[in-house]
Amino acid sequence: MQKNNPMLENTERTELSSLGEFGLIKHLTQFIEIKNESTIKGIGDDAAVIDYKGKQTVVSTDMLVEGVHFDLAYVPLKHLGFKSVSVNLSDIYAMNATPKQITISLAISNRFSVEAMEELYAGFMMACAKHNVDIIGGDTTTSKSGLVISITAIGEAESDELVFRNGAKEGNLLCVTGDLGAAYVGLQLLEREKQIFLESPGVQPDLEGNDYILERQLKPEARKDIPVLLKKLEVKPTSMIDISDGLASEILHITSQSNVGCNLYEEKIPIDPSTYNMAREFNMDPTICSLNGGEDYELLFTIDAADFPKIKANPDITVIGHITASKDGVNLITKGGTSITLTAQGWDSLLKN
């Protein structure tokens, strides 16, 4: 883990103070190329200018704080940059829209080197290249302690393409993309190896054979492909949300905003075998990891039951439940057939730290 820690770096180190604010920004942003016609003016003025020529604009923002959302003891800065952008773009895809621009604000302390910031920016730019998104502005400032990353993502959609959280209707099918819980068990693995490293620095971390769950935690992919796929399949979801806080929390957002109930079937929740096995190794219930783990950045959506034939053969989409009347509540139907009221356990616990 040591080599990923910017504070322990033994390689070349250029102090941030050698460049200053404007020098640092210029240095980090020098290779940014504008890719979208809608970006009229990028970095370098009081504000950026965009023009979607009559389409609607969607805007989402997220803040990532060192020690809360990431631990630089095991998160490489390039991965962190990639993930920071991805989690923001995920919100734009969850609107069934296409992200086009981002702004990036950073609070950094002088324990970071210019090289460390280059790594972080390389991650930002890798994600932007993947999603064809322009970096159009930001702010770089000092921090007295940890690293803070705040990203605002902007995207476009025709107004009739947008999908909100509040459109789920009784009888709709509840669908999810990909599989769930991997990012959470990946985090548990990284935390375990960090503890071992702290107790016995000579011991090499044992991460072998766990590429999938580690990648899901360290380098999640926003589902750029899903809005495209749905359009191709001629399916417009009635509601949609991305899974950042865990399946349970997101289902509760949709049902509460749509004023409906839901039956979620435990046996239908897609869980990768490697997630399942690692959860068992930690004596955790894989279902609970999926429900409450979060950070999967898959899309959860509801569709009209008549659209089922269009999606049923697709390996990327799993039907996990159906929408009921509000009075029937939001329930998890367990593998044993028991119905349990679904509750969310998310970020709230953090504030109690």
Place this chain on the structure above:
Amino acid sequence: MQKNNPMLENTERTELSSLGEFGLIKHLTQFIEIKNESTIKGIGDDAAVIDYKGKQTVVSTDMLVEGVHFDLAYVPLKHLGFKSVSVNLSDIYAMNATPKQITISLAISNRFSVEAMEELYAGFMMACAKHNVDIIGGDTTTSKSGLVISITAIGEAESDELVFRNGAKEGNLLCVTGDLGAAYVGLQLLEREKQIFLESPGVQPDLEGNDYILERQLKPEARKDIPVLLKKLEVKPTSMIDISDGLASEILHITSQSNVGCNLYEEKIPIDPSTYNMAREFNMDPTICSLNGGEDYELLFTIDAADFPKIKANPDITVIGHITASKDGVNLITKGGTSITLTAQGWDSLLKN
């Protein structure tokens, strides 16, 4: 000062943990009303939706970090909220555009109470009401240490109304709104009284009679009126920027991006008498306070010399210099008639802390 410090508050205190993330957000945003037709969807989904119906969109973002940009020992949270929004909107006005929406991301620790966050939000909303701006989204997360505020401001303009930094031409007049340096000497005064308070907690701060410079520091006003005034006067600036880092730094941005030189006349720089007197009390040169102090949030712009008759009678606009050829450099012509090359001293020093 004591009563402004959220850590020392003796009044009612509700713990953040009693509400949780979603409860806190709901509590703080419950009174937000959408004012603009262009705000199609505000808080409550993965992203907000806006529609400027063919106009161009301008986007700017700023991050404010506790201990770097503000000191809660003497900054009331309501003022901080107001200022955080104002400094962002200032960037939109500097594009000659109209701000319409903002997103607000916060990193907060549990040393803050719900009441403290209500104060901060009251400040956000006061600034938004003043500028007719909608809060359309954000993120609220925990911080392991200080308070971090990241705001993205979004505005609209017809493409032919926008003013960039790079349009200044030889022979143009350099103009500034309002007066300069007050925010900086206001900060010096607050810092002095804080030191006295720390050394002798029984001594009441001596802030009497300094309302103007204190207000300029604690509750700066973004110049909403200037784009409106310029339109009325039928003057379109050739370049424009807001003064956040100090007059010198902003002049250098305009001249470098416009590839021109500039002569700035010391005697023309507008300085309020209270700024002048307080600077003298601190044995500081009032001109230096204006050049390097920053945080004035006035607008600096260049106009065609032919437009001079239109602005010359306006008490809010002062001509402080003129644009020259690039080869002539960027110079301060002192009251004694000496020409000195202008250099910027801004944020850079912070990174060396």
